Amino acid sequence: MSDMAKHAGTDVEAPARASRAPRTRRFSDPRRASFPVLLVFLVPALAIYFGLTAYPAFRTIYDSFFTIEGMERIPVGFANYVALWQDETFWVAVRNTFIWAFVAPILDVATGLLLALALYAGVPFARFLRIAWFTPVLLSYVVVAILWMWIYNYDWGVVNELLRAMGLGDLARSWLGDPNTALAAVIVTHAWKWAGFNMVVCLAAIHSLPREVLEASELDNCGWGAKLRYMIVPMLKPTLLNLYVLAFIGKMKVFDLVWIMTGGGPLWATETVSTYVYKRAFNWNTFDLGYPSAIAAVWFGVVCAAVILLNKIFKSKDRLEY
Amino acid sequence: MTYQNAQPHGIKPFKPLPRLFGRGALALVIGAYTVYTLGPFLWLATMSVRNTGEISADHYAWPSPFRWEQFRVAWVDSAFDTYFWNSAIVVVTAVAVVTLVGAAAAHALARYRFRGNRIIYGILFSSIIFPPQITLISLYQILVDYNLYNSLTGLTLVYISLQLPLTVYLLEGFFARIPQDLFDAAKMDGYGDIEIFRRIVLPIGMPAIATTLILNFIQLWNEFLFAVVLISDPEKRTLPIGIRAFMGDHFQDIGMIAAGVMISVIPVIIAYAFFSEKLIRGMTAGAVK
Numbered sequence: 001m002s003d004m005a006k007h008a009g010t011d012v013e014a015p016a017r018a019s020r021a022p023r024t025r026r027f028s029d030p031r032r033a034s035f036p037v038l039l040v041f042l043v044p045a046l047a048i049y050f051g052l053t054a055y056p057a058f059r060t061i062y063d064s065f066f067t068i069e070g071m072e073r074i075p076v077g078f079a080n081y082v083a084l085w086q087d088e089t090f091w092v093a094v095r096n097t098f099i100w101a102f103v104a105p106i107l108d109v110a111t112g113l114l115l116a117l118a119l120y121a122g123v124p125f126a127r128f129l130r131i132a133w134f135t136p137v138l139l140s141y142v143v144v145a146i147l148w149m150w151i152y153n154y155d156w157g158v159v160n161e162l163l164r165a166m167g168l169g170d171l172a173r174s175w176l177g178d179p180n181t182a183l184a185a186v187i188v189t190h191a192w193k194w195a196g197f198n199m200v201v202c203l204a205a206i207h208s209l210p211r212e213v214l215e216a217s218e219l220d221n222c223g224w225g226a227k228l229r230y231m232i233v234p235m236l237k238p239t240l241l242n243l244y245v246l247a248f249i250g251k252m253k254v255f256d257l258v259w260i261m262t263g264g265g266p267l268w269a270t271e272t273v274s275t276y277v278y279k280r281a282f283n284w285n286t287f288d289l290g291y292p293s294a295i296a297a298v299w300f301g302v303v304c305a306a307v308i309l310l311n312k313i314f315k316s317k318d319r320l321e322y
Numbered sequence: 323m324t325y326q327n328a329q330p331h332g333i334k335p336f337k338p339l340p341r342l343f344g345r346g347a348l349a350l351v352i353g354a355y356t357v358y359t360l361g362p363f364l365w366l367a368t369m370s371v372r373n374t375g376e377i378s379a380d381h382y383a384w385p386s387p388f389r390w391e392q393f394r395v396a397w398v399d400s401a402f403d404t405y406f407w408n409s410a411i412v413v414v415t416a417v418a419v420v421t422l423v424g425a426a427a428a429h430a431l432a433r434y435r436f437r438g439n440r441i442i443y444g445i446l447f448s449s450i451i452f453p454p455q456i457t458l459i460s461l462y463q464i465l466v467d468y469n470l471y472n473s474l475t476g477l478t479l480v481y482i483s484l485q486l487p488l489t490v491y492l493l494e495g496f497f498a499r500i501p502q503d504l505f506d507a508a509k510m511d512g513y514g515d516i517e518i519f520r521r522i523v524l525p526i527g528m529p530a531i532a533t534t535l536i537l538n539f540i541q542l543w544n545e546f547l548f549a550v551v552l553i554s555d556p557e558k559r560t561l562p563i564g565i566r567a568f569m570g571d572h573f574q575d576i577g578m579i580a581a582g583v584m585i586s587v588i589p590v591i592i593a594y595a596f597f598s599e600k601l602i603r604g605m606t607a608g609a610v611k
Contacts, residue, residue, distance in 0.1 A: 031502075033434045037515040045427035045446065045486060052483030053449050056460035063460065118352055129352065131598045133359050137605055138590050140544030142562040143583050146569060147362045150576070156381045158365075196359065200602055201609045246609055253453045256546040260566060274547075277455045281462075282551055289459055296455035303453050 057300070064294035069287050080294035090295065092268045093276040096183060097252060100272065101306075104187050105247035109240055111191065112198020117228070119199075120206050130203065134196040141193075141256035148189040149261055152176050176262050179269035186261055186270050190254065198243050205239040206232065241314045248310060252303045273299050369580035377576050389577075396581040404557060405564030406585060412474050412560060413542045416481035421535055423482070424489030425497075429523050431490070432497035433505065443494065450487045454547055457483075462551055472554050480548050485538045492537070492607050496530035497523060536597075536604030540590065561586040 033041075064081070067074045084090055115133060119126045136144065151158045152175040160172035175185040209232070217227050233240070255274035258264060264271035264279065273295065281292035369377055371388045396402045431443050461480055462471065470476030500523065508518050524531070546562040553559055559567060565582050572578060594601050 031433070031435045033430070033436070033515050038430055038434065038436060040516065041426045041430035041519070042442065044423040045490060046442070048423060048479075048483050048486055049446055049449070052461065052480060053452070053457055053486075054445075056457040056464060057452065059460040059463070060456050063463075115355065118348065121348070123348065123352055129356060131594075131602070132356055134598075134602055134605075135363065135594070136359055138540055138594060138601065139363075139587060140546065140562050142544075142546055142565050143366075143587055146565070146579065146583055147366055150365075151362060158362075161382075192359070197606060197609075200606050204606070243609060249451055255454070256562075260546075274453070274455060277458075278547075278551075281459050289463065292455075293459050296453070296459060299453055300456040303451060307451050 060293045061297045061300075063290055064297045066290045068289040068293075076290065080291050081298070083291065084294050084298065089268055089271065090273075090276060093264075093271040093273045096268075096270060097254070097272045097274075099183070100187060100190075100254065101248050101251040104191060104251055105244045107187070107191050108194050108198050108247050109202075109243045111195040112200075112243065113202045113233075113236070113240065115195065115199040116202035116206055117232070119203055130200065133199055136193045136195075137197045139193065142260060144189060144193050145257050145260035148185075148192070149176065152185055177266055179267045182262055182266060182269040186258055189261070190251070190257055193257075194247065194250070198247070201239060201243055202236065205236050209235055245307065245310050245314070249303070249307060252299075252306065366580055366583060369577060370584040371581075372577055374575050374577040392577060392581040393585065396578055396585060400568060400578060400582060401556070402561075402564065402568075402582050402585050405559050405561045408474060408558060408564075409543060409560040409562075409586075412478050412481060413539060416478045416485070416542055417535060417538045419478075420482045420485045420489050420538060421531060424486055424534070425493050425524065425527070425531060426519065428490050428493035428497050429519050432494045432500075433523075443490075446487050446490045448487075450491065454484075458548065458551060461548070465552060471552060472558060474553075474558055477549060477552050477560070480552060481542050481545065484545070484548065485542065488608065489534050489538060492534050493527065493530060497527055500526055532600065533604045533607050536593075536601055537607055540601070540605065543590065 065075060065077060067076050067080075119130055123129070154160060154172070154174040154177070157175075159175060163169060163172045173181065175181050213231065213235070214227075217231055253274060254272055255278065258270050258272055258275050259278065262270045264275040277292045277295045277299070280286060280295065281289055365382070368383075368385050369381075371385045371390060371392055372383075373389055373392065376383070376385075397406075427446070431439055465471040465473075465476045465480075468476075470479070504522055504526070505518060508522055513521065544562060545560075546566070549560045549563045550566070553563060556567070565579070565586060568582055569579050
């Protein structure tokens with residue numbers, strides 16, 4: 001993500017400024033603005049940022065050292081963090097979120113890439129298909145969750161109906177009610193929503209690949225398997241990794257879908273850190289906002305560290321030049 | 323890889339297909355995936371015009387008759403009109419404000435040189451990765467302190483702050499690519515800084531601004547977590563939490579839930595039918611370079 005900051009522009013045009021020295025005071029350097037002008041442009045954004053993002057974030061971290069019940073604040077030092085360390089539910093939530101965040105993006109990105117390749121291979125109605133496959137991205141998690149709760153319904157859901165129709169009725173089960181399948185079921189739903197997003201991004205990247213290289217491979221009678229493995233995937237690597245990181249961030253935060261579909265159950269099988277924070281803060285009648293603040297603070301650190309780490313790992317690999 | 327030699331030159335207009343499947347299998351896979359993405363949605367659409375009794379009899383039957391009054395009932399009797407207008411007011415206000423504020427900041431960061439430019443950009447940008455919980459609990463307390471809890475104004479303010487980093491990030495990238503010559507010429511003509519922003523940056527940046535408008539609109543229209551925490555009064559529910567609450571109360575009333583869900587989806591689908599390319603570009607703006 002940080003490479004996006006490169007095309008920021010100000011540095012690129014530095015020579016232009018130097019050659020265009022101001023002739024009079026009145027036509028001053030257009031790259032500079034007086035302090036009040038900068039304030040007018042920047043203060044609203046900064047006020048919103050500091051008031052509604054930075055201050056609440058710091059306050060959450062500060063609050064994590066207290067027990068807060070209503071108006072009452074009791075400083076407890078690191079007690080919340082110690083309790084968190086021993087909280088089994090928290091660790092289950094961490095495990096589930098990590099499984100989701102590290103494994104599921106592979107599913108998303110791979111599906112997206114394969115769909116993009118199918119469209120690139122020149123199937124008829126490619127324009128329509130691209131639009132159709134993208135539709136789930138626009139639906140809200142509430143809508144997607146309700147739809148898939150019906151799809152997974154034990155008595156009349158599509159999945160079980162299909163299994164019974166194929167004579168595999170034994171496999172029919174309450175997909176969201178069974179601790180063994182609940183997490184996978186929710187992950188599949190999440191992938192259903194996001195595959196189209198990855199498809200569009202991959203397709204755009206494939207179209208921007210240099211034609212000569214792909215045409216040369218055709219002259220060399222290079223099969224699709226080989227082309228995919230030795231050319232397309234390596235050349236798309238920056239895009240694919242970028243998509244992986246985006247998906248990863250999204251999944252570290254996942255809340256809506258899980259909350260509506262399973263509420264974190266059954267037996268904590270789909271509990272994620274987000275749903276657990278929500279439960280501790282607003283749902284269970286524990287009335288303490290200090291402990292969930294501690295969870296949020298820890299998770300904030302974990303997400304930031306993971307994103308920085310992923311960027312470092314992916315950056316260190318040389319980009320393929322073409 | 324024996325298929326390597328079987329590369330007929332006759333199908334040059336099409337790019338070569340994967341030989342390991344062949345055209346028929348590929349078409350089958352593509353057809354299956356299309357059913358997989360659109361099927362659930364069409365199923366929902368059929369259920370929204372059937373009543374729950376009919377649905378229980380057969381969940382997959384074609385609607386006959388089409389009960390369009392389901393939508394009227396959902397709209398009027400099940401309070402989906404309230405949810406719809408609450409959503410509309412909050413989202414439209416938040417999107418308008420965040421676009422203006424974000425565009426102003428993006429312009430200053432993209433155009434002017436000043437000490438701390440990149441630091442301010444970095445600060446605004448980095449909060450994109452923040453998990454929402456880090457602000458959620460405190461925002462709840464802050465809004466309670468300022469009497470903005472359980473109010474659409476409070477929710478709007480929070481929505482503005484949620485979309486600000488992305489807006490600044492996207493618009494900064496676009497604005498930085500506007501040629502400096504335009505600004506030099508404008509200065510020569512005696513335009514002030516505010517006028518430049520209003521009469522050059524906003525008109526020229528309109529395609530980029532439209533993209534961020536769309537992205538912000540869809541994301542906020544679908545937003546659930548902050549709405550569910552910051553709104554408790556049924557009169558003030560937005561569509562996502564309204565649907566969720568309705569489902570909690572009427573778990574068995576599938577036909578009515580489907581109609582309510584359709585009400586929340588229809589604006590998005592209509593917009594998608596007319597501006598599909600713009601919507602796709604808007605939603606993927608951060609990821610496509």
